[in-house]
Structure formats: C-alpha cells, structure tokens
Amino acid sequence: MKYYSPLLYCSLAFAVFQGCSQAEKSTTLTNTPEKLIDPANMDTTFKPGDDFFHYASGVWLKNNPVPAKETRWGSFNQLRDFNAKAVKSILEEVSTKKDAKTGSVEQRVGDFFSSAMDSVGIDAAGKEPIKDDLTRINSIKDIDGVVKEIAFQRTIGIGSPLYNFYVDQDEKNTAANIAQFGQGGLTLPDRDYYLVNNTRNRDIKQAYETYVQQLFTLVGTNDTETVKKFEQIWNIEAALAKAEWSREDMRDPYRTYNKLTLADLKKNAPQLNWETTFSTLKIEDADSVIVNNPSFFVEASKLLAKKSVDEWKTYLQWNMLKTAAPHLSTPFVKANFAFTQALTGQKEMTPRWQRSFEVIDRSIGDLLGQLYVAKYFKPDAKKRMVELVKNLSETYEERIKTLDWMSETTKKKAIEKLQAFTPKIGYPDKWETYDGLEIKKDDYYGNIRRAKTWNYNDMVDQLGKPVDRTRWGMTPPTVNAYYNPANNEIAFPAGILQFPFFDFSADDAVNYGGIGAVIGHEMTHGFDDQGRQYAADGNLKDWWTKEDADNFKKLANKVVEQYNGYTVLDTLHVKGKLTLGENLADLGGLAMAYAAFKKTPQGQSNEKIDGFTPDQRFFLSWAQVWRMNTTPETAAQLILVDPHAPATARTIGPLVNMDAWYKAFNVKEGDKLYKPENERIRVW
Template sequence: MSKQLTFLSAVMLMACLMAATPPTGKPGKRLPRLTATDRSPTRPIPKPAAPKKPFIDRQNMNLTVKPGDDFYQYANGEWLKKNPVPASKTSWGSGSILYEKSLDAMKSLLEEAAKSSGKGRLHQMVGDFYASGMDSIAIEQKGFDPIKADLARVEQVKTKAELMNEIAYQRSQGSTMFFSLYVTQDSRIVSKYIVRFVQGGTTLPDRDYYLKNDARSQKIRDAYRDNLAKMFGLIGEESSRAATNADAVLKLELALANAQMTRVDSRDPIKTYNKLTVADFSKQTPGINWREWMPKLGIPEQDTVLVQSLPFYHAVDSLLTATPVEALKAYMQWNLLKNAAPFLSTPFVNQNFAFNKVLSGQKQLTPLWQRRSNLIDGSLGELLGQLYVQKYFKPEAKQRMLVLIDNLEASFKDHINAVDWMTADTKKRALTKLASFKRKIGYPDKWKNYEGVTIRRDDFYANVRATSKWWYTDNISRLGKPVDKTEWLMTPQTVNAYYMPVNNEIAFPAAILQFPFFDAEADDAINYGGIGTVIGHEMTHGFDDQGRQYDADGTLRDWWTKEDAANFTKRADKVKEQFAGFRVLDSLKVNGQLTLGENLADLGGLAIAFDAFKKTNQGQGETKIDRFTPDQRFFLSWAQVWRANVLTESQAQRLLTDPHAPDQFRCNGPLTNFDAWYKAFNVQPAEKMYKAPGQRIKVW
C-alpha cells in the first residue's frame, strides 16, 4: 500500500493515518486555490527588511558546547534544561508546543460552537459533540451502559458461524477485531479503489512487545495482563473469570503478533502488494469464505482484493478455527471494552490510563478538554477545520508557501541534474516526477460534510459511535467511484506535513505554517531552515527508498535502470548504517532500516532547502543578525525545530514503532554529511561530529 510519509512523528503530533478506523482524523475547509504564476528560483518573498522578533534566541542555546561536538545541544541546550516534560505529556518540544497551540485554538472554537449550536449544522455538530463530551455528570451516570448491549450480543454467540457474523457486525459499527480492512487506491492502478486487508488484532504498540523477553518488554506484558483482568472486573466479571479472560486474550494476541510482518517489512510496497481474486483469497483461508462474508461487512461484490500479508491471514484463519468460542468471545469483548474505555466513566478512564502510564511514562491524565478536542478533530475534523481556517489561517501564508515550494522545486531540479550516479534517462523520468508534484497548502478545496451523522448534545458515546460508523461506511462507499484526489489525509489544525506516493502529492496543513517553521516577519534564513526543510523533506519522500518506487502518476512500478537503483541503494545503505549506530537508551539503538525513509528525506530536505536559500538575497550576502551569519541562522533554525524532551518510556516505544529517528539525531545526523555546515561553524577534525569529506553521505 502507499502510505503517507510524514515530517513529524505521529506518536508525538497526532499525524492522521490513512485508515478507516475512526475516530482517526481527516481534514478541513477550502477556499479558492491559489496558483503561482512565476516559477523562478530567485523569485523574492516579500518581507520586512529586518526581523522584529528574536527568531534565534541565544538564551535557548548552550554556548559552552562546541557546534561541532553536539550541534543539537549547542543550539538548544538551555531550552532543554528549562523545559522538562509536563506531567500530562510524554514529550515537550517545538512541535508539541505548536500542537498545544492548535488545541487551544480548537478549544476556543468548540466552546464558541457549543454556545451557538443553533447557528447552523456545522456549529451544532461540533458544538453539541463537545458539550456532550464535557458533560462529566451524564458520562459518570451511565458507567459502561453504552457498551452493555454489544457485550451482551457477543455473550450470546454459541457457534463459529455466529461469531463470524458478530465480527462483521462490529466492524460495520466501527470496531476492528482480529484484522483490519479499508478501501484505498490500488497502487498498481491508481485510478481505482480496492479493498485492502491488513494485519492487526493486537493491543500493544508493536509485535516485539509480545515476542521479546527483555526486562522492559516483560514488565509491559505483565502490566498488560493485569490491565486486562482489571478491565474485565470493571464490567462485573468475577476475579477468576476475569483472569481466565485475560489469559485467553493475551494468548490469542501473542499468536497474532507472531504472525505479523515486522514494521521494516511493512515498509516494503512490493512485499505488501499481494493482489488475489476473492476466490483465491478464500482458498488461502479455508475457514473463511470471503465472497459470502464480505457483504456482511457492507462491501459490495468484488473480483479482487489486496492483502498485506498472506501468512498473517493464514494465522487468523487457523485461530478462528482452532480457538474455543469462549476464548474468542473474551477477545471480542476486550476489543469492545478497550475501544470504549476512554469515553466511559472514570473507573474505565483511570484504569486505561494506568496501563498507558507503563507504556509511555506519562504522569498525569491529559486534561479532559484536550482529549475531547483531539477526539472531535479526528471525528469531525473537516467541520472543525472550517472554523479553524476562518479564524486562524491567513491567505497570504498560502501565497508565501507557493513561492517557497517553487523555489524548493527549482533547487531539487538542480540537484537531480547534478548527481553523478544517475543515468540521463532515469534523470529525465525523475524530473518529470518532480514537476508532477501536486501541492496542497493549508486546507482542502472541498469539505467533507459527514452527511448522515446525527450528533446529540445529551449522548456522548452515541456520538462517538455515530462518527466511527460513518468513517467506516464512507470509506467503503468509495468502491466503484472515481478516485477523489482532492481529499486530504490531515486536518488544517494538524501540526505536520505529508507526502502521498499514489497521488504524488505534498501537503502542508495550516497549523504547521507557524514559528519555528514559518513566520511572515522572519528573514529567509529562518523560513528556509524551518518550513523550507519541511518542503524539501516531503519532496525527497518522492525519491526515498519507498517513494522512488512510484512513478510520476503515483503508480507502483520500476522506472529505474538496474544500475541507477544499485547506485541509489549503495548510498541509502550508508544512511541506514549511520543511523543504526546511534545509541539512545541503554541497549536500544535507532533502527536504521525502519527510519531510512525519514532519514533520507531529512538529508535531502536540508540540502535542497539550503541551496534554495542560497539563491535569495540574504543567502548570497554576509550580513549578520544577532551576531549570526545568514548560513548560521539557517542551520540554527533547522536545529530549533527538533528541540524536544522525551520521557524514557515513550522514547523506548518510539524506537520500536516510529519511522522517525529521535529528534537529536534528526538534527545532528544530516549535518555531519553537509559541507556547508562545517564551513558555517568552522567545524574541525578534532570535534565529535566531524566526518572526513570522503565519508560524508550525499544522495540528492
């Protein structure tokens, strides 16, 4: 499948995944599309003659550290000392501060909408949803009543056939069990939608938590089993049955985890593209007749489907056949319970958080208003996004971004033409792909209206259920329709950016167009070192180890010569090796293969943005601002984007699950390969980050 490739960590910044399992967010509002008429790489960006703000604040820097020893600490050391992770967070840095700002904006909009829900459907939907979620008294009174009927439905199951019907029913209501499916573009025929079956069925963040026997993994498994038993106890199960159910769930999830592909293998678009006829898929899973079962999932008759991993579905088939019905029922009830727990009464919320504390290290529960704002952003994000854009997004920011993108594209074109390891024919195709990038800035051109969703002010869980069901139904309804390339995968209020291979598109939501990424009053060094590197990052995703396998139309096909592919791989392998050498926690290192795409994008984005910056008047000059040269300001801007403190438990989780390397290595790693950084800060061979010129890695 084609995945969105994001600039910032989804773990940290709520990047929205391309899935049909709400309440995972989608985007916001549309104003008329602006187009650039001048694509000159030297096109100026209007701005004041000098910045009015201290965009590089020396008080945030640790000037006792040599830039060449640890640039991350040099640029951010004092800020890191003064800004520990708040008790209700798992990390705290530039991105999370902007995320908090976005949440504050959402809260203001939601509170206003709740007071004026009679103003129209938009205000009624988001306002009443928020009001219902903030009505703690009503939520407490209901306890776990909202899921009792579903738990009872599962309890009444007696046979495997009934169980299969119940799985289908719950999936149609928005609850995923055993595996996941959604409708997506066929990456080999991008003009068509197709049903894609992917692995799933587990609760812990990664298969390694079930399979590894180190002390950290064992502690988490023990806490998870304890959490399972306590959660079953909260719905009235006696301790002995609660323990039996907990063991059954853990055993089943262990078997599913053992059959799952690794995250590294899941990044491979070829390995995960397995197209089968529905009849052949059924032969692969003798216990499941997909042609008969798919209509129960609401899926109209299909000839073919995509399957991420056939071995995983072999395991699902075997487990559904061999596992006793009572154990399968316990697993299904657990899935209903865990999905609902954050939205039920306090005992469920607190127990859910008690276990999450073990995983993440978070000390205090996130404030209720933030949890509800986040939920509505994921459930009705394009309604909330309309309000956000109207109040917080300035149209001139979109115009400015178009100029920046033009300049970055021109710089990337120069880089492609200049590389000495690619043949002329492949360069020509690469340039065609670059010129074909579709740009999405700020907000969508058209908005989802969530037609058919009813939001009630007096029933919070019904609202959660209604939006979850809508996302599933809306996703399935794509089948047989033309591909909608106007759709966004993030809401305007999301602090992130992405590249989508099958559409060959780059997208920058409104909320990321703020300092330290972007400021209308900033000098070019700040904006190119911030949002410029983000633009370059997303562009480079089109040519990283995954993105390069898609052509200019977004089709998954090989457009490289064998020689060029080998030359690329040789350079990418060096990036993989560099990052695999970074140690983070005791015995834990960065997974160089898992993070390869993001590391390539960081390296390319930095180089492309710097060269685009050097075409500006400031970049060609030597005028200092606050005692820093233009080039120094560019690199300091890059560094302050990455400053963040992360809890140890959360960092350990990210190392297993996040395709992005830890922030300090995203800052320092690319710089060690970049000649201009050495020159800007006079980095010498004796300094810790120094790499000899012949050892510096250059891909693009």
C-alpha cells in the first residue's frame, strides 16, 4: 500500500474493502435486487417514529446474522463480499497464465496470489522467513542498537514499534512534503485497553498474554521465558499508552501540528539518538519535522533510558512476530486468529483466498486495480458521478448562502473553498507501476516484505519533491470514500459505485438517498469540526470570524450531546466528541442530498413506487445503506477506536433533525424519536 497520513483522511466508513473501476470492454457486474426498496426487508411492527432502524430493515437484520467469517454484516460488507468474488476470478485467471511477461501487471499480481495460496510451501517454511530478523534483534548490544532497530523495522514494513512515522504534506504548507512523527507503539487497538480496568479489558489482556506466549513458543522460547516476555511487553506498552493523548484530543489539527528542528528533538527526547534515527529512516536532509504529540516522545525517551536493552529486545522481537504471524505457517496464523476472535468475536477465519487478495490490494493495489478496472468498470458510471457531484456542489452553495448563523464574510470564504474542491472518481488518472519491485511465485512472505520496502522507499522519496496531488488515498477496489483537507479533494473509489449506493437502473430517490448522501457526506467533511480549519488551498489556517466560529461550535456541541445519548451495548454509549466529524458529515450530507433530490422531477412529484412516496424512498434508501449487524466484541472495540458512530445511530441521527422525514412518515409528538422542531439541529 502507499503510505498516507492517518489523520488526513475522513472516510465514509471504518475498515471496509473492495470495489471496481474503468475500461472500454467491461463485463456487467451487478448485485442489484429486483426491488431497490424491498418491503420484505422491513419490519412494520415498528413505528417509523419509534425505531426507524428496525422499521426500515428489521426483517433483513433477522435474516442476515453476522456470518462466521465476519465481525459485521451490512450493506458495505455485502458489497465488499460481492466484489471480492469478482476479484477472485481475476486472481485465479492471472495466476494460471503461462505466458505472462516477467515484470508485467499480470505476472506480478498472478505470482503474488500463487505464492499466497501455496499453503504447503508456507507451512514447510515454518519460522524460517523471520529467522534472520530474530538473529539481528538478538545481536543488539546497547540502546543505540535498539533505537536503530526501531527505525529500521519501519523501513522494511515490520510494523511501527515505539512511534509512527510517515511522509506527507505539511498542513500549513501543502505544496511541500514533510517527515512526520506520531505517538504509537501499542498492540491493542486503543490506550484504554491498558488504562481502564474492567472485565472486558481484563479478558482482552488475558487473550493478549496467551497470544504473546504462543508466538514466542513457536520460535523456541521456553514457558518460563514467555511469561517473562509478556510482562516486559505489557509494561512497555502500558507506559506508552499512558503517554498517549486520547483519540478525541488527537482530532485537534492545531494541537497535533508541532514543527520541530533536529535540535529541538535532541533536547526534548535525547535517548532517541535522532541522527541515527533520521539516517536509518532515510530522511537525513530533513531540517524539520512535524510531531503530533511532543510529550509522548519526551516520555518515550525516558522509557528508553529506564528499560533494559533485553526488555527492548523482547519488545522488538514481539513487534516483528505479531507483524509476521498472519503470513507465516498455520500455527502462527491460528494463534493470530485466536487473538482476533477475542477482540472481535469473529467465529471463523476468513478464507485464505480472501485474506490473500486483501494483502495484494494493500501491497500493489494499483496493479490489481488496473486488472479490475479493465474488466468490470463502466465508464458511464464516472460520467454520471460527475453530474451528481456538480448537483450536490450547487446545492451546497445555495444552502451556505441561506445560513442564518454565518456572516457574509465567512460565507464568501466557505463558497470559495467549496468551489475549489477537486473530485476524484473511480480510479487514478495515472497508475503506479512499482518499478523495480520483484514478485516471486514461491516466496509469499518475501513478496510482502519487498512490497512494503518498495512502498516505504517510494514514500520517503517524496521528500524534497513537489506534492503529487494526483495520488489517491484508497485503491480502486475499495467500498468507501474520503475527503482529504490538505488537497481539498473528495474521492469516490469505483468500488462504492454499485447498489445500494449507486445504480443506473435506480430512481433518483434511491440514488440520492445512497450515493448522493455519500457525496454530500464527503463535501461536509470540508466543513466539519476538523475540515473547517483548512482553507480553500488546503492549508491549515483560520478563515472564520470569531463570532461565526463560536456559532459553529455551539451547533457542534449540540451534535455531540445528541450522539452521547445513544446507547450501543449494555452501558456503552456513543462517544459524541470522537464521532463528531462523521456525525456532522452525515447530518450535512443527507440534508444536502435531500435538497438536491427535490430539484429532480421525481423529487417534485408524489408518484409512488412499490407503495412508497419519493420522499419515503429517499429516506429508506439511506436506512438500507446503514443496516448492519455487529458482534458484541466488535461493537465494544469500535466504541473506543472508530470515529464513526454505529449503524443504528448513523441511521436515525440525521433523520431526527430533518423536517421532511417527520412529514414523510407522519412522525408526531409522543413517538420515541420525535424531536421538537426548535431543537432540530441544522448546521449546513
């Protein structure tokens, strides 16, 4: 995969995958049902004003429990699964091709898949692929060797021990790339797993201890030593967790923008031996870097001095083992999956072929994307999306002009930013060729490592070069979308341009309630609590009057309060502050899509289809996008780590603020979801 800042992309959904793209000769790929809004999926024993989530999708939810190989099951997952089968046919075809030219797209994708599917060869290799790594780590003699190994592991794709590092745009000078360091170094998904002592977290810790002991046992460590090693790893990671800022704090782009010189780094965190770190990371010429949490590096430096070299060697061995485990022999993979089960509740392992193509997509996504595009994507979809983006943009501008809480001065700046949006639709204008990357048919782990090394070198090679704004933050076969504030761009990979989001045969109500709301969602990210702080040119700078900024914050706080009130699982509530950006995007996106829909002939009519009015079909289309079942374990994890609210809240959160929804379904005072008109929130 290409390396991109984890903070710059505001995506539509969390951790979803797969899709399609371009071509003159395309194969029809459709998962469109006979009825786009099917009453058979609804449970009309629920009043829409009491529980619209189950009213719209209750029967579907009952009939579609989470499959054993999944942790969630909804429209995103169904489309991902549907597309996966299309990708599988491509992978099987190119992997058996006898005449593929060495270095060609077909050869490299095909041989990567062949190597991944060679379970016999992978099992026979056992721990051999990581033998040299273990030897190298074991030979470390002092803290300087530890610091160098921490950086070196990053360059060859063995995770991110101690801290995160990447090269990306300078948010205050988006024409330039800059090296960036961030807090990190944990194995568990969030710092709360280390800091909050409750039954759920204690169970996760026990599963984590078992996992650590299993992997170390597989490389020849005795039982007594494995117990000791877990204690060493846990103590280091718990200390790092304590030094981290919360995910809510990390949403502040000004707080996380700290430009430091090499002298600053050496003064504040001397144990990190920054000359060695810079040299190993291949950024020797960097005169300054961005650090998202300077206090974290102060504490990390102290921890380097406090812990022994042997403890750090254990930590580095663990980082290597956990990164490699999913790609090694069966015992490693099974141990990895058992830990995954504890975190997510997934009952069965994802099939090897599906795991394999996900690895390929992350490693050489533009090569796989080219093959998928050439076979399945309809160019007309891109043309129609251009029209929809234009319609949504015009509607957004009209709504900005009518805002009663914003001054004319700030409105002018907001419209300038909106008009400067760059839309990316379907697939890149130019493909990455991965020149020099060798893929072998009999070396799966080696292929992964070489691809990660290639991508790392490609990333650091961007230092000192003009920013390439044609690059994408997602591959074409991805069911998702994103907004990138540094480029002021909205992007819609081809994977999402299918039902239930988009369909050529669909009426406008369905398309505007689906992909129209997605477009509006990504546009609104440009004006959410984070995105609004970036100007039309992508730079982080204030373009608001103080009064307008205060008005926005008051409205945003109301959104935080609304979502804080939603319960997810037993006593767990949605974190309104963590999910604020996505909730604002949902509220604005659906409102924008509805306003654009009302300009269409169908939007201005009352003609029913399958018994539903146009407005009802619009809101039901939105609801069927977000229908989803989730395992309790995954639901609990996502509350901590996901900036998106869960599906139930995403379904109803925007609706209760829209007068049109009340009218469409005759929702009245006394209904559980009813919100008095003067309390309905309209931001954009």
